[in-house]
Amino acid sequence: MCGIAGFFGQPAEREAMRATLETMIHTLHHRGPDGYGFHVGNGIGLAHARLSIIDLMTGEQPIRNERGTIWTVFNGEIFNYRELRAQLERRGHRFYTQSDTEVIVHLYEQYGDRFVEHLNGQFAIVVWDDERRRLLLARDRAGIRPLFHARVAGRLWFGSEIKALLAVLPERAALDPMGLVQTLSYWGPADPSTLFKGISSLPAGYLLAIEESGAETMTCYWDWHFPGSDEDGGSVEGPHRSIEAATEELRALLIDAVRLQLRADVPVGAYLSGGLDSSGVVALANRLTSTPTRTFAITFAEAEFDESTYQEAMVRHLGTEHTILRCTRRDIGEAFPQLIRHVEAPVLRTAAAPLLLLSRRVHESGYKTVLTGEGADEVFAGYDIFKEAKIRRFWARQPDSRLRPRLLQRLYGYLENSPVANAALAQSFFGKGLEAIGRPVFAHAPRWTTSQRALRFLSREMRASIGPWDPLSWYEQRLPPQIMSWTPLARDQYVEAKSLLTAYLLPAQADRAGMANSVEGRFPYLDHRLIEFANRLPARWKIRGLTEKYLLRRALDGLLPPQIQQRTKQPYRAPDQQSFFFDGEPLDYVADLMGSGRIRAAGYFDAAAVGKLVDKCRRGDALGFADNQAFVGILSTMLLDETFLRQRRAVEK
Amino acid sequence: MAQQATEIESKIRGYILENLLFSDNAADLANDASLLEQGVIDSTGVLEIVMFLEGEFGLSIRASEMLPENFDTVDNMVRFVLRLQGTQ
Numbered sequence A: 001m002c003g004i005a006g007f008f009g010q011p012a013e014r015e016a017m018r019a020t021l022e023t024m025i026h027t028l029h030h031r032g033p034d035g036y037g038f039h040v041g042n043g044i045g046l047a048h049a050r051l052s053i054i055d056l057m058t059g060e061q062p063i064r065n066e067r068g069t070i071w072t073v074f075n076g077e078i079f080n081y082r083e084l085r086a087q088l089e090r091r092g093h094r095f096y097t098q099s100d101t102e103v104i105v106h107l108y109e110q111y112g113d114r115f116v117e118h119l120n121g122q123f124a125i126v127v128w129d130d131e132r133r134r135l136l137l138a139r140d141r142a143g144i145r146p147l148f149h150a151r152v153a154g155r156l157w158f159g160s161e162i163k164a165l166l167a168v169l170p171e172r173a174a175l176d177p178m179g180l181v182q183t184l185s186y187w188g189p190a191d192p193s194t195l196f197k198g199i200s201s202l203p204a205g206y207l208l209a210i211e212e213s214g215a216e217t218m219t220c221y222w223d224w225h226f227p228g229s230d231e232d233g234g235s236v237e238g239p240h241r242s243i244e245a246a247t248e249e250l251r252a253l254l255i256d257a258v259r260l261q262l263r264a265d266v267p268v269g270a271y272l273s274g275g276l277d278s279s280g281v282v283a284l285a286n287r288l289t290s291t292p293t294r295t296f297a298i299t300f301a302e303a304e305f306d307e308s309t310y311q312e313a314m315v316r317h318l319g320t321e322h323t324i325l326r327c328t329r330r331d332i333g334e335a336f337p338q339l340i341r342h343v344e345a346p347v348l349r350t351a352a353a354p355l356l357l358l359s360r361r362v363h364e365s366g367y368k369t370v371l372t373g374e375g376a377d378e379v380f381a382g383y384d385i386f387k388e389a390k391i392r393r394f395w396a397r398q399p400d401s402r403l404r405p406r407l408l409q410r411l412y413g414y415l416e417n418s419p420v421a422n423a424a425l426a427q428s429f430f431g432k433g434l435e436a437i438g439r440p441v442f443a444h445a446p447r448w449t450t451s452q453r454a455l456r457f458l459s460r461e462m463r464a465s466i467g468p469w470d471p472l473s474w475y476e477q478r479l480p481p482q483i484m485s486w487t488p489l490a491r492d493q494y495v496e497a498k499s500l501l502t503a504y505l506l507p508a509q510a511d512r513a514g515m516a517n518s519v520e521g522r523f524p525y526l527d528h529r530l531i532e533f534a535n536r537l538p539a540r541w542k543i544r545g546l547t548e549k550y551l552l553r554r555a556l557d558g559l560l561p562p563q564i565q566q567r568t569k570q571p572y573r574a575p576d577q578q579s580f581f582f583d584g585e586p587l588d589y590v591a592d593l594m595g596s597g598r599i600r601a602a603g604y605f606d607a608a609a610v611g612k613l614v615d616k617c618r619r620g621d622a623l624g625f626a627d628n629q630a631f632v633g634i635l636s637t638m639l640l641d642e643t644f645l646r647q648r649r650a651v652e653k
Numbered sequence B: 001m002a003q004q005a006t007e008i009e010s011k012i013r014g015y016i017l018e019n020l021l022f023s024d025n026a027a028d029l030a031n032d033a034s035l036l037e038q039g040v041i042d043s044t045g046v047l048e049i050v051m052f053l054e055g056e057f058g059l060s061i062r063a064s065e066m067l068p069e070n071f072d073t074v075d076n077m078v079r080f081v082l083r084l085q086g087t088q
Helices: A014-026 A081-090 A102-118 A162-166 A177-186 A243-261 A276-288 A308-318 A329-343 A352-364 A384-396 A404-410 A423-438 A442-457 A460-466 A471-476 A481-485 A488-515 A528-535 A550-555 A588-593 A596-602 A607-618 A625-652 B002-019 B043-057 B074-087
Strands: A002-008 A036-041 A044-050 A070-078 A121-129 A134-139 A148-152 A155-159 A206-211 A216-220 A268-271 A294-300 A321-327 A369-371 A520-522
Touching (some): A014 A044, A014 A162, A044 A121, A070 A102, A102 A121, A268 A276, A276 A550, A329 A352, A442 A607, A588 A625, B043 B074
Parallel strands (some): A369 A520
Antiparallel strands (some): A002 A044, A002 A155, A036 A044, A070 A121, A134 A206
């Protein structure tokens, strides 16, 4: 678990190459504070910043094969490394460390580029093949660990975070308007886009091979796959004889996923939000270890966001050793600039900021790795958006019905200013997208309509450089052609997994918020065997009526107190624009960055429009999602500018 | 009566331009344009308008009156305010 950086191409003197690598890797110190490792060869440089979790004594990277012809650096964990090692040793491979890393070079010797298919884990991997003079970049299936690359001056450069590239390629510190517009629409840039022109993100589930000639080949080795549906919307492939059999199989998979992800040579803690997912992970971990699990959680002063009652119930039930971080609005506002420095993209919500503060507490408590419940909502259909889509489809069959849309009132119960609090208006709002019923982005149409409010604030120059932008159509053309042959829920889950989980939640909340404080998150629900299992389930075992994550609840039955096992999803959220205004005044840095001078100088947004939004927030009138998202999105873009872009703009002027 | 309607319209237009469109350009808002259609308001946006109308015109608006036909266009809102002013 760590940071990696390096380059391929344009040989130079060893000292110069080593110096370049040092510059790159030192920017990733927070990802790997336990030491640096380097390999310099002819036209190849690999660097590694280590966070020691497995094989503390001999697991330093870069790691090589027996003959030193294959080298690797990687960030992440290969949870099935013990099984892979046993298989490889039986085939005659010899190991010189106890690390999980080492299986990579031997698997590559054995299987070539298909080595990645054997891995069960979270990873960003770089393999250097010195005999064939080629470099391979690989990223895990869900997109947990990041990997960025750029081609400049005859070299392919790579790094775990964009800052490692900018340290040696300052000319690439320029905003990519497409990345911005994607983020303001979908909550995060869509792979391979980033917020920086000429810097790409390797998409999740992809392998990139670079030959010495410079030829690049991108291969998708894994994607979320769902079976085709029959006419009634049920799955054609139904491998489960009964719900009892499916429940048994799920339970076994969950236990195995947690078992594998407890593998470490340091203690493993866990986040406990109080919801079903993290409670399930902690309950399973507790059963698999001899000491009570060390748990960590956030509490908020505002009732709308706080889940402490449920957290306490779980702590009592399991007897975990528990630490609480109390998070105020001001804490969030003050941590926000550091968050953006790590996320390297704008965000539309502040929710990752408390997680940054939580990981700091985890680090101070002496823990390097935590299990979390991230991923269960995408894999088992936990979010309200899936239920909302189900209700809207039901309504679309009789669009004039006044009764059908009333079901919407069952959703969003946790919100103070709920979009369904007023029935007639909810119908107008959710009904607007009904004509999108035949489109694969049907479920996401309302959400992407709300987030588009932020686009109104773009400057004339920005709009001109982007041209016509239709978020729904743009996203649709990226989707796999067979998506309309899947069940409606499967389509919705695919779009959610790719547009939200991979593009925003995993980068901001799962990777960067933890890595900022040298804490590695582990996500049992994203074990790819679990994802593949869940994707084969019929929709009614994921959402039964309006009960979400139905099969998961069954599989966790008996492990949790009833109030948690039956608890309806309350998504993790934090106070948004309220985190930046106190007694009608913005925090100092907010006043500065959102002031008309700065806005105009940066050129992304219209200063007059932003001024009106700031005034509205100051008055305490910004109540709805759209305004909150626009505010947080604009502020975080200006922080991105301040941190990475403004200096370059000054140089170029 | 007509003068009253013009004043009401002007105040409502001013509010929407400033607080929902964040714009100084009157041409951005047509009186008969559906605000829901254009994504200018969602249901929280309507709550904001209700608060404004109650405060600005001294009205009391019932939940049962929070219907699209009363709030979806500037013209609708003017008519709604005039009707309520006639009865409150």
